[in-house]
Amino acid sequence: MASSLTCAGVIWALLSLLSAAASCVGFFMPYWLLGTQMDKPVSFGTFRRCSYPVRDEEKQATVMLEQCGRYASFQGIPSLEWRICTVVTGVGCGLLLLVALTALMGCCISDLISRTIGRVAGGIQFVGGLLIGSGCALYPLGWDSEEVRQTCDNSSDQFELGSCQIGWAYYCTGAGAAGAMLLCTWLACFAGKKQKQYPY
Numbered sequence: 480m481a482s483s484l485t486c487a488g489v490i491w492a493l494l495s496l497l498s499a500a501a502s503c504v505g506f507f508m509p510y511w512l513l514g515t516q517m518d519k520p521v522s523f524g525t526f527r528r529c530s531y532p533v534r535d536e537e538k539q540a541t542v543m544l545e546q547c548g549r550y551a552s553f554q555g556i557p558s559l560e561w562r563i564c565t566v567v568t569g570v571g572c573g574l575l576l577l578v579a580l581t582a583l584m585g586c587c588i589s590d591l592i593s594r595t596i597g598r599v600a601g602g603i604q605f606v607g608g609l610l611i612g613s614g615c616a617l618y619p620l621g622w623d624s625e626e627v628r629q630t631c632d633n634s635s636d637q638f639e640l641g642s643c644q645i646g647w648a649y650y651c652t653g654a655g656a657a658g659a660m661l662l663c664t665w666l667a668c669f670a671g672k673k674q675k676q677y678p679y
Contacts, residue, residue, distance in 0.1 A: 483591040484582075488670030491597075492582035495604065495663050499575035502611055502655030505648040506572050509547055511618060514630035514643035519543040521630045522646060525565040525618065526556055528626075558621035564614040568652065571610030575659050578604050582670070592671040601667025608660030615653045 484492060505511075509524035521530040521543075529547040534540075556562045578600045585592035592600070619638045621627065627635050627643070634641030 482587065483585045483589050483593070483672060484670055485672055487666055488582075488592065488597065488672075489586060491663060491666035491670045492579070492586055494658060494666065495575070495579040495582045498604075498608075498655045498658035498663055499572070499579040500655070501651050501658070502568075502575055503572045505650070505652030505655060506568050506611075508648040508651075510646035510648040511652075512622070512627065512630075512640075512643055512649070513646045514627075514632075514641075516630045517541075517543050519545060522547075523557075523627065523630075524648060525561050525568060525614070526550060526553075557624035557626040560617050560620035561624075564617040564621070567610050567617070568614030571607040571612075571614065571656065574603055574607030574610070575655070578607070578663075585670070594668075594671040597667045597670035600670070601664040604659045604667060605664045608656040608658075608664070611652060611656035612660070615649065615656065618649070 482489070506525070507527075509527035509529050510522045511525065512523040514521050516530070516532065519530050522528070527547060527549050530543050530545050532541050533544045535542045550556050553562060553565075556565065581600060582592070621637075622631070622635045622639065622641075622643075623637050628641075631641035631643040635643060
Protein backbone atom coordinates (compact mmCIF):
# COMPACT_ATOMS: atom_id res chain seq x y z
CA MET A 480 0.00 0.00 0.00
CA ALA A 481 1.26 3.45 -0.86
CA SER A 482 1.36 6.08 1.82
CA SER A 483 0.93 9.82 1.43
CA LEU A 484 2.91 10.45 4.63
CA THR A 485 6.59 11.01 5.29
CA CYS A 486 8.33 9.30 8.25
CA ALA A 487 7.47 12.35 10.37
CA GLY A 488 3.92 11.99 9.06
CA VAL A 489 3.62 8.42 10.30
CA ILE A 490 4.79 9.56 13.76
CA TRP A 491 2.29 12.43 13.51
CA ALA A 492 -0.53 9.99 12.70
CA LEU A 493 0.30 7.77 15.69
CA LEU A 494 0.68 10.70 18.09
CA SER A 495 -2.55 12.20 16.76
CA LEU A 496 -4.34 8.95 17.53
CA LEU A 497 -2.83 8.80 21.03
CA SER A 498 -3.69 12.44 21.77
CA ALA A 499 -7.25 12.05 20.51
CA ALA A 500 -7.73 8.80 22.44
CA ALA A 501 -6.39 10.31 25.68
CA SER A 502 -8.63 13.37 25.35
CA CYS A 503 -11.75 11.39 24.40
CA VAL A 504 -11.33 8.75 27.12
CA GLY A 505 -10.65 11.43 29.74
CA PHE A 506 -13.64 13.47 28.56
CA PHE A 507 -16.04 10.53 28.72
CA MET A 508 -14.92 9.18 32.10
CA PRO A 509 -16.54 10.67 35.21
CA TYR A 510 -13.32 10.93 37.21
CA TRP A 511 -12.43 14.62 36.85
CA LEU A 512 -13.23 15.44 40.49
CA LEU A 513 -13.10 12.98 43.39
CA GLY A 514 -14.67 13.32 46.81
CA THR A 515 -16.89 11.56 49.37
CA GLN A 516 -20.48 11.90 50.45
CA MET A 517 -22.12 9.89 53.23
CA ASP A 518 -18.83 7.93 53.55
CA LYS A 519 -19.05 6.74 49.93
CA PRO A 520 -16.65 7.73 47.12
CA VAL A 521 -18.19 10.19 44.65
CA SER A 522 -16.75 11.34 41.35
CA PHE A 523 -17.74 13.87 38.71
CA GLY A 524 -17.00 14.43 35.05
CA THR A 525 -18.37 17.26 32.95
CA PHE A 526 -21.61 15.44 32.12
CA ARG A 527 -21.43 12.23 34.20
CA ARG A 528 -21.35 11.36 37.87
CA CYS A 529 -20.63 8.26 39.96
CA SER A 530 -22.55 7.68 43.23
CA TYR A 531 -25.48 9.92 44.01
CA PRO A 532 -28.00 10.21 46.83
CA VAL A 533 -31.50 8.76 46.37
CA ARG A 534 -34.47 8.46 48.69
CA ASP A 535 -35.09 4.89 49.90
CA GLU A 536 -38.81 4.68 50.68
CA GLU A 537 -38.51 1.36 52.54
CA LYS A 538 -35.94 2.68 55.00
CA GLN A 539 -37.34 6.23 54.91
CA ALA A 540 -33.80 7.54 54.48
CA THR A 541 -31.43 8.93 51.88
CA VAL A 542 -28.89 6.38 50.67
CA MET A 543 -26.02 6.56 48.18
CA LEU A 544 -26.60 4.69 44.94
CA GLU A 545 -23.14 3.52 43.88
CA GLN A 546 -23.29 3.54 40.11
CA CYS A 547 -22.22 5.86 37.29
CA GLY A 548 -24.46 7.61 34.83
CA ARG A 549 -25.14 10.72 32.79
CA TYR A 550 -27.24 13.55 34.07
CA ALA A 551 -30.88 13.09 33.00
CA SER A 552 -30.77 16.20 30.82
CA PHE A 553 -28.32 18.84 29.67
CA GLN A 554 -29.93 21.25 32.15
CA GLY A 555 -29.32 18.69 34.91
CA ILE A 556 -25.57 19.32 34.75
CA PRO A 557 -24.83 21.14 38.05
CA SER A 558 -23.48 24.45 36.68
CA LEU A 559 -23.51 26.62 33.58
CA GLU A 560 -19.70 26.43 33.47
CA TRP A 561 -19.80 22.63 33.31
CA ARG A 562 -22.38 22.79 30.50
CA ILE A 563 -20.11 25.10 28.51
CA CYS A 564 -17.14 22.87 29.36
CA THR A 565 -19.04 19.82 28.08
CA VAL A 566 -19.81 21.44 24.71
CA VAL A 567 -16.39 23.03 24.21
CA THR A 568 -14.45 19.90 25.23
CA GLY A 569 -16.73 17.65 23.17
CA VAL A 570 -16.20 19.75 20.02
CA GLY A 571 -12.44 19.76 20.63
CA CYS A 572 -12.38 15.97 21.04
CA GLY A 573 -14.40 15.60 17.85
CA LEU A 574 -11.87 17.70 15.92
CA LEU A 575 -8.91 15.72 17.28
CA LEU A 576 -10.64 12.45 16.40
CA LEU A 577 -11.42 13.63 12.87
CA VAL A 578 -7.82 14.61 12.19
CA ALA A 579 -6.45 11.43 13.79
CA LEU A 580 -8.62 9.18 11.63
CA THR A 581 -7.73 11.16 8.51
CA ALA A 582 -4.03 10.89 9.40
CA LEU A 583 -4.36 7.13 9.83
CA MET A 584 -6.03 6.85 6.43
CA GLY A 585 -3.07 8.81 5.04
CA CYS A 586 -0.85 5.90 6.07
CA CYS A 587 -2.69 3.65 3.61
CA ILE A 588 -3.89 5.93 0.80
CA SER A 589 -1.48 7.68 -1.52
CA ASP A 590 -2.02 11.35 -2.42
CA LEU A 591 -4.46 11.87 0.49
CA ILE A 592 -2.32 14.20 2.58
CA SER A 593 -0.20 16.82 0.87
CA ARG A 594 1.98 19.36 2.65
CA THR A 595 -0.88 21.88 2.55
CA ILE A 596 -3.45 19.39 3.86
CA GLY A 597 -1.03 18.40 6.64
CA ARG A 598 -0.65 22.03 7.71
CA VAL A 599 -4.42 22.56 7.67
CA ALA A 600 -4.83 19.38 9.74
CA GLY A 601 -2.23 20.71 12.20
CA GLY A 602 -4.21 23.94 12.48
CA ILE A 603 -7.38 21.99 13.18
CA GLN A 604 -5.54 20.02 15.87
CA PHE A 605 -4.33 23.26 17.44
CA VAL A 606 -7.91 24.59 17.56
CA GLY A 607 -9.15 21.26 18.98
CA GLY A 608 -6.47 21.27 21.66
CA LEU A 609 -7.25 24.90 22.46
CA LEU A 610 -10.95 24.10 22.88
CA ILE A 611 -10.19 21.17 25.18
CA GLY A 612 -7.73 23.29 27.16
CA SER A 613 -10.42 25.97 27.50
CA GLY A 614 -12.85 23.35 28.77
CA CYS A 615 -10.31 22.19 31.35
CA ALA A 616 -9.79 25.81 32.43
CA LEU A 617 -13.57 26.37 32.78
CA TYR A 618 -14.16 23.24 34.84
CA PRO A 619 -12.99 24.65 38.22
CA LEU A 620 -15.52 27.49 37.88
CA GLY A 621 -18.25 24.91 38.60
CA TRP A 622 -16.81 23.75 41.89
CA ASP A 623 -19.10 26.16 43.76
CA SER A 624 -22.27 24.28 42.70
CA GLU A 625 -24.40 22.71 45.43
CA GLU A 626 -23.70 19.11 44.30
CA VAL A 627 -19.95 19.62 44.43
CA ARG A 628 -20.08 21.47 47.75
CA GLN A 629 -22.00 18.54 49.32
CA THR A 630 -19.29 16.16 48.12
CA CYS A 631 -16.37 18.36 49.23
CA ASP A 632 -17.53 18.93 52.85
CA ASN A 633 -19.17 22.26 51.94
CA SER A 634 -15.70 23.79 51.61
CA SER A 635 -15.27 23.97 47.83
CA ASP A 636 -15.55 27.13 45.77
CA GLN A 637 -14.40 28.28 42.36
CA PHE A 638 -10.77 27.11 41.99
CA GLU A 639 -10.85 25.79 45.60
CA LEU A 640 -11.17 22.03 45.98
CA GLY A 641 -11.98 21.86 49.65
CA SER A 642 -11.69 18.21 50.69
CA CYS A 643 -11.96 16.93 47.09
CA GLN A 644 -9.15 16.19 44.67
CA ILE A 645 -8.63 16.28 40.92
CA GLY A 646 -8.95 12.86 39.28
CA TRP A 647 -6.93 11.11 36.59
CA ALA A 648 -9.45 11.78 33.79
CA TYR A 649 -8.92 15.54 34.07
CA TYR A 650 -5.17 15.09 33.65
CA CYS A 651 -5.67 12.60 30.81
CA THR A 652 -7.90 15.05 28.90
CA GLY A 653 -5.46 17.91 29.42
CA ALA A 654 -2.45 15.80 28.42
CA GLY A 655 -4.16 14.77 25.17
CA ALA A 656 -4.91 18.41 24.39
CA ALA A 657 -1.34 19.49 25.17
CA GLY A 658 0.05 16.71 22.97
CA ALA A 659 -2.20 17.77 20.10
CA MET A 660 -1.36 21.47 20.46
CA LEU A 661 2.38 21.14 20.91
CA LEU A 662 3.66 17.96 19.25
CA CYS A 663 1.03 17.10 16.66
CA THR A 664 0.62 20.63 15.33
CA TRP A 665 4.38 20.87 14.79
CA LEU A 666 4.73 17.41 13.22
CA ALA A 667 1.78 18.05 10.91
CA CYS A 668 3.86 20.66 9.06
CA PHE A 669 6.19 17.87 7.88
CA ALA A 670 3.58 15.12 7.49
CA GLY A 671 2.63 15.26 3.82
CA LYS A 672 4.80 14.46 0.85
CA LYS A 673 5.34 17.09 -1.80
CA GLN A 674 2.82 16.72 -4.60
CA LYS A 675 4.17 15.52 -7.90
CA GLN A 676 4.06 18.19 -10.58
CA TYR A 677 2.59 16.89 -13.78
CA PRO A 678 3.50 18.80 -16.97
CA TYR A 679 0.22 19.47 -18.72
